[in-house]
Amino acid sequence: MRSIEDVAARKMCTGCGVCAYMAPESYRMVDVLAEGRRPLPIRPVDRGPGPEAPGRAPREADALRACPGVGLTAVADDRPQLDGWGPVLGMWEGYAAPESLRYAASSGGAATALAGFCLEHRGFGGVLHTGARADIPYLNEVKFSRTQAELLEHVGSRYAPASPAEGLGLVEDADAPSVFIGKPCDVAASHKARALRPGLDAKLGLTIAIFCAGTPSTRGTLELIKALGSDPEQLKSLHYRGEGWPGEARAEPGERQLSYDASWGGILEKHRQWRCYLCADHTGEFADVSVGDPWHRPTAGDPGRSLIVARTARGVEIVLAAIAAGVLVAEAVPYDRLPASQAGLLKVRGAVWGRTVALRLSGLPAPRYRGLPMFGIWLRKLTVKDKLRSTVGTVRRIGRRGLRQRSVVEEYRP
Structure with missing residues:
Protein backbone atom coordinates (compact mmCIF):
# COMPACT_ATOMS: atom_id res chain seq x y z
CA MET A 1 0.00 0.00 0.00
CA ARG A 2 1.95 2.94 -1.34
CA SER A 3 -0.73 5.63 -1.28
CA ILE A 4 -4.01 6.54 0.37
CA GLU A 5 -5.71 5.53 -2.86
CA ASP A 6 -4.11 2.09 -2.48
CA VAL A 7 -5.37 1.77 1.09
CA ALA A 8 -8.94 2.44 0.00
CA ALA A 9 -8.75 0.31 -3.14
CA ARG A 10 -7.30 -2.69 -1.30
CA LYS A 11 -10.02 -2.54 1.39
CA MET A 12 -7.59 -1.61 4.17
CA CYS A 13 -9.27 1.73 4.98
CA THR A 14 -10.80 2.14 8.45
CA GLY A 15 -12.71 5.26 7.39
CA CYS A 16 -11.22 7.39 10.18
CA GLY A 17 -10.69 10.47 7.99
CA VAL A 18 -7.16 11.34 9.12
CA CYS A 19 -5.99 11.57 5.49
CA GLU A 25 -6.37 19.69 -0.63
CA SER A 26 -6.03 16.09 -1.86
CA TYR A 27 -8.81 14.08 -0.17
CA ARG A 28 -12.32 14.46 1.13
CA MET A 29 -14.30 11.79 2.96
CA VAL A 30 -17.43 10.38 1.35
CA ASP A 31 -19.81 7.57 2.17
CA VAL A 32 -19.58 4.40 0.06
CA LEU A 33 -22.86 2.56 0.56
CA ALA A 34 -21.61 -1.02 1.02
CA GLU A 35 -18.20 -0.23 2.58
CA GLY A 36 -18.12 2.86 4.79
CA ARG A 37 -16.45 6.25 4.80
CA ARG A 38 -13.67 6.47 2.21
CA PRO A 39 -11.23 9.13 0.92
CA LEU A 40 -12.14 10.51 -2.48
CA PRO A 41 -9.20 12.13 -4.31
CA ILE A 42 -9.98 15.76 -5.03
CA ARG A 43 -7.46 16.09 -7.87
CA PRO A 44 -6.47 12.67 -9.21
CA VAL A 45 -3.01 12.89 -10.80
CA ASP A 46 -0.08 10.52 -11.30
CA ARG A 47 1.70 10.89 -7.98
CA GLY A 48 4.22 8.11 -8.46
CA PRO A 49 4.57 4.74 -6.72
CA GLY A 50 5.48 5.70 -3.14
CA PRO A 51 5.17 8.31 -0.39
CA GLU A 52 8.49 9.91 -1.34
CA ALA A 53 7.93 9.78 -5.11
CA PRO A 54 8.45 12.93 -7.22
CA GLY A 55 5.20 14.82 -7.63
CA ARG A 56 3.66 13.53 -4.42
CA ALA A 57 2.75 16.40 -2.11
CA PRO A 58 4.41 16.26 1.32
CA ARG A 59 1.00 16.32 2.97
CA GLU A 60 -0.07 13.22 1.07
CA ALA A 61 3.02 11.41 2.33
CA ASP A 62 2.11 12.43 5.88
CA ALA A 63 -1.45 11.25 5.31
CA LEU A 64 -0.13 7.78 4.52
CA ARG A 65 2.17 7.84 7.56
CA ALA A 66 -0.78 8.71 9.81
CA CYS A 67 -3.09 6.07 8.32
CA PRO A 68 -4.06 3.36 10.85
CA GLY A 69 -5.25 1.13 8.01
CA VAL A 70 -1.62 0.47 7.04
CA GLY A 71 -0.74 -0.68 10.55
CA LEU A 72 0.01 0.31 14.13
CA THR A 73 3.08 0.35 16.35
CA ALA A 74 2.57 0.19 20.10
CA VAL A 75 4.22 2.84 22.24
CA ALA A 76 7.37 1.44 23.84
CA ASP A 77 7.49 2.77 27.41
CA ASP A 78 7.39 1.53 30.98
CA ARG A 79 3.62 1.56 31.48
CA PRO A 80 2.27 -1.69 32.97
CA GLN A 81 0.64 -3.91 30.34
CA LEU A 82 -2.37 -6.17 30.73
CA ASP A 83 -1.46 -9.15 28.56
CA GLY A 84 -3.33 -8.86 25.27
CA TRP A 85 -5.16 -5.67 26.29
CA GLY A 86 -2.49 -2.97 26.20
CA PRO A 87 -1.38 -0.49 28.86
CA VAL A 88 -3.60 -0.17 31.95
CA LEU A 89 -2.89 2.28 34.77
CA GLY A 90 -6.31 2.25 36.37
CA MET A 91 -9.76 0.71 35.95
CA TRP A 92 -13.16 1.69 37.27
CA GLU A 93 -16.78 0.76 36.82
CA GLY A 94 -19.37 3.50 37.07
CA TYR A 95 -21.65 5.98 35.39
CA ALA A 96 -22.40 9.64 34.78
CA ALA A 97 -23.77 11.34 37.91
CA PRO A 98 -26.79 12.96 36.19
CA GLU A 99 -29.44 10.24 35.96
CA SER A 100 -30.79 11.74 32.72
CA LEU A 101 -27.40 11.35 31.02
CA ARG A 102 -26.88 7.87 32.43
CA TYR A 103 -30.28 6.80 31.09
CA ALA A 104 -29.89 8.38 27.65
CA ALA A 105 -26.36 7.12 27.02
CA SER A 106 -25.46 3.79 25.45
CA SER A 107 -24.16 2.37 28.73
CA GLU A 120 -16.70 22.86 32.51
CA HIS A 121 -13.93 22.21 35.03
CA ARG A 122 -10.70 22.26 33.01
CA GLY A 123 -11.34 25.06 30.52
CA PHE A 124 -11.02 22.86 27.44
CA GLY A 125 -11.86 24.48 24.13
CA GLY A 126 -14.20 21.82 22.79
CA VAL A 127 -14.98 18.17 22.18
CA LEU A 128 -14.47 16.61 18.74
CA HIS A 129 -16.84 13.69 18.28
CA THR A 130 -19.52 12.20 16.02
CA GLY A 131 -23.24 12.92 15.72
CA ALA A 132 -26.15 12.44 13.37
CA ARG A 133 -26.52 14.75 10.40
CA ALA A 134 -29.42 17.13 10.90
CA ASP A 135 -30.64 16.77 7.30
CA ILE A 136 -30.09 12.98 6.98
CA PRO A 137 -30.25 11.47 10.49
CA TYR A 138 -29.02 8.02 9.46
CA LEU A 139 -25.67 9.46 8.31
CA ASN A 140 -22.95 10.78 10.62
CA GLU A 141 -20.89 13.94 10.61
CA VAL A 142 -18.14 15.54 12.67
CA LYS A 143 -19.28 17.58 15.65
CA PHE A 144 -17.18 20.06 17.63
CA SER A 145 -19.09 20.82 20.81
CA ARG A 146 -17.98 23.86 22.78
CA THR A 147 -20.61 23.66 25.51
CA GLN A 148 -22.15 20.98 27.68
CA ALA A 149 -25.51 21.56 25.99
CA GLU A 150 -24.05 20.94 22.53
CA LEU A 151 -22.32 17.80 23.78
CA LEU A 152 -25.53 16.38 25.26
CA GLU A 153 -27.36 16.77 21.93
CA HIS A 154 -25.33 13.88 20.53
CA VAL A 155 -25.29 11.30 23.32
CA GLY A 156 -25.29 7.63 22.33
CA SER A 157 -23.63 5.13 20.03
CA ARG A 158 -23.64 5.58 16.27
CA TYR A 159 -23.23 2.15 14.66
CA ALA A 160 -22.64 3.64 11.24
CA PRO A 161 -19.64 4.96 9.28
CA ALA A 162 -17.99 8.00 10.87
CA SER A 163 -14.78 9.94 10.20
CA PRO A 164 -14.09 12.04 13.30
CA ALA A 165 -10.36 12.34 12.56
CA GLU A 166 -11.10 14.48 9.51
CA GLY A 167 -12.06 17.21 12.00
CA LEU A 168 -8.73 17.25 13.85
CA GLY A 169 -8.04 20.66 12.31
CA LEU A 170 -10.75 22.05 14.62
CA VAL A 171 -8.74 20.77 17.58
CA GLU A 172 -5.50 22.19 16.21
CA ASP A 173 -7.09 25.61 15.64
CA ALA A 174 -8.91 25.80 18.98
CA ASP A 175 -7.86 28.37 21.58
CA ALA A 176 -7.44 25.72 24.28
CA PRO A 177 -6.85 21.97 24.46
CA SER A 178 -9.76 19.76 23.38
CA VAL A 179 -11.15 16.28 23.90
CA PHE A 180 -11.26 13.79 21.04
CA ILE A 181 -13.77 10.91 21.20
CA GLY A 182 -13.69 8.14 18.61
CA ARG A 197 1.91 17.74 13.76
CA PRO A 198 3.29 19.46 16.89
CA GLY A 199 0.38 21.91 16.79
CA LEU A 200 -2.11 19.07 17.07
CA ASP A 201 -0.08 17.36 19.79
CA ALA A 202 -0.24 20.51 21.92
CA LYS A 203 -4.02 20.76 21.58
CA LEU A 204 -5.09 17.15 22.15
CA GLY A 205 -5.89 17.49 25.83
CA LEU A 206 -7.59 14.11 26.25
CA THR A 207 -8.40 11.23 23.91
CA ILE A 208 -11.26 8.85 24.68
CA ALA A 209 -11.77 5.61 22.75
CA ILE A 210 -15.01 3.67 22.70
CA PHE A 211 -14.72 -0.13 22.68
CA CYS A 212 -15.64 -1.28 19.18
CA ALA A 213 -16.54 -4.57 17.53
CA GLY A 214 -16.54 -3.11 14.01
CA THR A 215 -18.23 -0.49 11.86
CA PRO A 216 -21.28 -1.52 9.79
CA SER A 217 -21.80 0.14 6.41
CA THR A 218 -24.63 2.54 5.63
CA ARG A 219 -26.36 -0.31 3.82
CA GLY A 220 -26.61 -2.01 7.22
CA LYS A 226 -36.51 -0.97 7.21
CA ALA A 227 -36.74 -3.53 10.03
CA LEU A 228 -37.91 -0.75 12.36
CA GLY A 229 -40.78 -0.04 9.97
CA SER A 230 -39.49 3.38 8.99
CA ASP A 231 -38.69 5.21 5.75
CA PRO A 232 -35.21 6.74 5.33
CA GLU A 233 -36.69 9.70 3.46
CA GLN A 234 -39.14 10.47 6.29
CA LEU A 235 -36.71 9.75 9.14
CA LYS A 236 -36.46 12.37 11.88
CA SER A 237 -34.21 10.49 14.29
CA LEU A 238 -32.48 7.12 14.69
CA HIS A 239 -31.14 5.66 17.92
CA TYR A 240 -29.14 2.46 17.97
CA ARG A 241 -29.18 2.08 21.77
CA GLY A 242 -29.87 4.03 24.94
CA GLU A 243 -32.80 4.86 27.22
CA GLY A 244 -31.78 1.91 29.36
CA TRP A 245 -28.90 -0.47 29.12
CA PRO A 246 -28.18 -1.47 26.47
CA GLY A 247 -31.51 -0.11 25.21
CA GLU A 248 -33.39 -0.76 22.02
CA ALA A 249 -32.96 0.46 18.47
CA ARG A 250 -35.73 2.89 17.55
CA ALA A 251 -36.61 5.32 14.81
CA GLU A 252 -38.95 8.28 14.53
CA PRO A 253 -41.28 7.71 12.84
CA GLY A 254 -41.14 3.95 13.25
CA GLU A 255 -43.54 1.07 13.78
CA ARG A 256 -41.44 -1.01 16.17
CA GLN A 257 -38.30 -1.26 18.30
CA LEU A 258 -35.58 -3.91 18.21
CA SER A 259 -33.47 -5.28 21.03
CA TYR A 260 -29.71 -4.82 20.97
CA ASP A 261 -29.26 -8.50 20.10
CA ALA A 280 -6.00 -5.86 16.57
CA ASP A 281 -7.16 -3.03 18.84
CA HIS A 282 -10.83 -3.14 19.81
CA THR A 283 -10.44 -1.46 23.21
CA GLY A 284 -8.53 1.73 22.46
CA GLU A 285 -4.94 1.02 23.50
CA PHE A 286 -3.70 4.33 22.07
CA ALA A 287 -6.16 6.48 24.05
CA ASP A 288 -5.76 8.27 27.37
CA VAL A 289 -9.03 6.67 28.48
CA SER A 290 -11.08 3.92 26.87
CA VAL A 291 -14.68 3.17 27.75
CA GLY A 292 -17.01 0.25 27.03
CA ASP A 293 -19.76 -1.99 28.32
CA PRO A 294 -19.11 -4.14 31.41
CA TRP A 295 -20.85 -7.14 29.88
CA HIS A 296 -19.72 -9.36 32.75
CA ARG A 297 -22.80 -8.23 34.74
CA PRO A 298 -26.50 -8.65 33.86
CA THR A 299 -28.09 -5.59 32.27
CA ALA A 300 -31.74 -6.22 33.18
CA GLY A 301 -33.05 -3.45 35.42
CA ASP A 302 -29.75 -1.55 35.38
CA PRO A 303 -29.98 2.01 33.98
CA GLY A 304 -26.44 1.77 32.67
CA ARG A 305 -22.79 1.27 33.62
CA SER A 306 -19.45 1.87 31.93
CA LEU A 307 -16.12 0.14 32.25
CA ILE A 308 -13.48 2.89 32.35
CA VAL A 309 -9.84 2.09 31.55
CA ALA A 310 -7.08 4.66 32.03
CA ARG A 311 -4.17 4.06 29.67
CA THR A 312 -1.99 7.06 30.54
CA ALA A 313 -1.13 9.14 33.60
CA ARG A 314 -3.20 11.96 32.11
CA GLY A 315 -6.16 9.62 31.85
CA VAL A 316 -5.82 8.52 35.48
CA GLU A 317 -5.65 12.11 36.70
CA ILE A 318 -8.74 13.26 34.80
CA VAL A 319 -10.84 10.23 35.79
CA LEU A 320 -9.97 10.71 39.47
CA ALA A 321 -10.67 14.45 39.24
CA ALA A 322 -14.08 13.82 37.60
CA ILE A 323 -14.96 11.39 40.41
CA ALA A 324 -13.84 13.88 43.07
CA ALA A 325 -15.93 16.63 41.42
CA GLY A 326 -19.04 14.42 41.55
CA VAL A 327 -19.39 14.38 37.76
CA LEU A 328 -18.64 10.66 37.57
CA VAL A 329 -19.75 7.99 40.03
CA ALA A 330 -17.24 5.13 39.86
CA GLU A 331 -15.31 2.64 41.95
CA ALA A 332 -11.98 1.01 41.25
CA VAL A 333 -12.21 -2.59 40.07
CA PRO A 334 -9.63 -5.37 39.52
CA TYR A 335 -8.09 -5.51 36.08
CA ASP A 336 -9.64 -8.88 35.28
CA ARG A 337 -12.91 -7.01 34.71
CA LEU A 338 -11.70 -6.07 31.24
CA PRO A 339 -11.30 -9.62 29.86
CA ALA A 340 -14.46 -10.65 31.75
CA SER A 341 -16.43 -7.81 30.16
CA GLN A 342 -15.14 -8.37 26.62
CA ALA A 343 -14.68 -12.14 26.72
CA GLY A 344 -14.56 -12.73 22.96
CA LEU A 345 -12.12 -9.97 22.00
CA LEU A 346 -8.95 -11.77 23.05
CA LYS A 347 -9.76 -14.63 20.67
CA VAL A 348 -10.58 -12.09 17.97
CA ARG A 349 -7.10 -10.62 18.38
CA GLY A 350 -5.53 -14.03 18.00
CA ALA A 351 -7.65 -14.71 14.93
CA VAL A 352 -6.37 -11.48 13.36
CA TRP A 353 -2.86 -12.96 13.34
CA GLY A 354 -4.12 -15.96 11.37
CA ARG A 355 -6.06 -13.75 8.97
CA THR A 356 -3.14 -11.44 8.21
CA VAL A 357 -0.79 -14.39 7.63
CA ALA A 358 -3.32 -16.00 5.28
CA LEU A 359 -3.68 -12.77 3.32
CA ARG A 360 0.07 -12.32 2.89
CA LEU A 361 0.55 -15.93 1.81
CA SER A 362 -2.17 -15.27 -0.77
CA GLY A 363 -0.30 -12.25 -2.10
CA LEU A 364 -2.73 -9.72 -0.62
CA PRO A 365 -2.00 -6.73 1.64
CA ALA A 366 -2.61 -6.80 5.37
CA PRO A 367 -1.97 -4.28 8.13
CA ARG A 368 1.34 -4.55 10.00
CA TYR A 369 1.26 -4.54 13.78
CA ARG A 370 4.33 -4.02 15.94
CA GLY A 371 4.31 -4.40 19.69
CA LEU A 372 0.72 -5.66 19.83
CA PRO A 373 0.87 -9.33 20.95
CA MET A 374 -1.06 -11.57 18.57
CA PHE A 375 0.74 -14.82 17.70
CA GLY A 376 0.93 -16.04 21.29
CA ILE A 377 -2.81 -15.49 21.68
CA TRP A 378 -3.48 -17.38 18.43
CA LEU A 379 -1.28 -20.23 19.66
CA ARG A 380 -2.61 -20.50 23.23
CA LYS A 381 -6.18 -19.23 23.22
CA LEU A 382 -7.65 -20.51 19.95
CA THR A 383 -8.88 -24.05 19.43
CA VAL A 384 -7.72 -26.02 16.40
CA LYS A 385 -11.06 -25.22 14.77
CA ASP A 386 -10.60 -21.50 15.48
CA LYS A 387 -7.07 -21.59 14.07
CA LEU A 388 -8.30 -23.18 10.84
CA ARG A 389 -11.16 -20.73 10.62
CA SER A 390 -8.76 -17.80 10.91
CA THR A 391 -6.43 -19.09 8.20
CA VAL A 392 -8.25 -21.40 5.80
CA GLY A 393 -11.47 -19.47 6.39
CA THR A 394 -9.74 -16.26 5.35
CA VAL A 395 -8.53 -17.84 2.11
CA ARG A 396 -12.13 -18.79 1.35
CA ARG A 397 -13.28 -15.22 2.06
CA PRO A 414 -29.17 9.85 -0.72
Missing part, protein backbone atom coordinates in the same frame (compact mmCIF):
# COMPACT_ATOMS: atom_id res chain seq x y z
CA ALA A 20 -8.53 14.33 4.83
CA TYR A 21 -7.14 16.20 7.84
CA MET A 22 -3.50 15.71 6.88
CA ALA A 23 -4.01 16.54 3.18
CA PRO A 24 -7.33 18.43 2.81
CA GLY A 108 -23.28 4.53 31.73
CA GLY A 109 -22.47 7.78 29.92
CA ALA A 110 -18.89 7.86 31.24
CA ALA A 111 -17.34 9.16 28.01
CA THR A 112 -19.77 12.08 27.83
CA ALA A 113 -19.34 12.80 31.55
CA LEU A 114 -15.54 12.94 31.23
CA ALA A 115 -15.74 15.18 28.16
CA GLY A 116 -18.21 17.49 29.90
CA PHE A 117 -15.95 17.64 32.96
CA CYS A 118 -13.07 18.81 30.75
CA LEU A 119 -15.25 21.54 29.26
CA LYS A 183 -13.41 4.47 17.86
CA PRO A 184 -10.04 2.82 18.62
CA CYS A 185 -8.90 3.26 15.01
CA ASP A 186 -9.86 6.95 15.09
CA VAL A 187 -7.86 7.52 18.27
CA ALA A 188 -4.93 5.52 16.85
CA ALA A 189 -5.05 7.83 13.83
CA SER A 190 -4.90 10.89 16.08
CA HIS A 191 -1.96 9.30 17.90
CA LYS A 192 -0.04 8.88 14.65
CA ALA A 193 -1.03 12.34 13.40
CA ARG A 194 0.08 14.16 16.55
CA ALA A 195 3.57 12.72 16.10
CA LEU A 196 3.70 14.53 12.74
CA THR A 221 -28.27 1.05 8.73
CA LEU A 222 -30.77 1.22 5.86
CA GLU A 223 -31.64 -2.42 6.49
CA LEU A 224 -32.13 -1.61 10.19
CA ILE A 225 -34.40 1.32 9.36
CA ALA A 262 -31.75 -8.24 17.22
CA SER A 263 -30.39 -4.95 15.82
CA TRP A 264 -26.66 -5.48 16.24
CA GLY A 265 -26.46 -9.27 16.19
CA GLY A 266 -29.26 -9.81 13.71
CA ILE A 267 -28.57 -7.02 11.22
CA LEU A 268 -25.71 -4.58 11.68
CA GLU A 269 -22.73 -6.82 12.43
CA LYS A 270 -23.25 -8.65 9.13
CA HIS A 271 -22.41 -5.41 7.32
CA ARG A 272 -19.06 -4.66 9.00
CA GLN A 273 -16.30 -3.45 6.67
CA TRP A 274 -13.54 -5.94 5.86
CA ARG A 275 -10.82 -3.92 7.61
CA CYS A 276 -12.61 -4.46 10.94
CA TYR A 277 -11.93 -8.20 10.64
CA LEU A 278 -8.21 -7.35 10.63
CA CYS A 279 -8.29 -5.02 13.64
CA ILE A 398 -10.92 -13.86 -0.58
CA GLY A 399 -13.27 -14.96 -3.34
CA ARG A 400 -16.52 -14.29 -1.50
CA ARG A 401 -15.55 -10.75 -0.60
CA GLY A 402 -13.74 -9.99 -3.85
CA LEU A 403 -10.52 -9.12 -2.03
CA ARG A 404 -8.43 -9.39 -5.21
CA GLN A 405 -10.54 -6.75 -6.92
CA ARG A 406 -9.75 -3.12 -6.25
CA SER A 407 -12.59 -1.13 -4.72
CA VAL A 408 -13.81 2.00 -6.47
CA VAL A 409 -14.72 4.96 -4.27
CA GLU A 410 -18.21 5.93 -5.46
CA GLU A 411 -19.92 8.54 -3.33
CA TYR A 412 -23.33 7.58 -1.99
CA ARG A 413 -25.82 10.40 -2.46
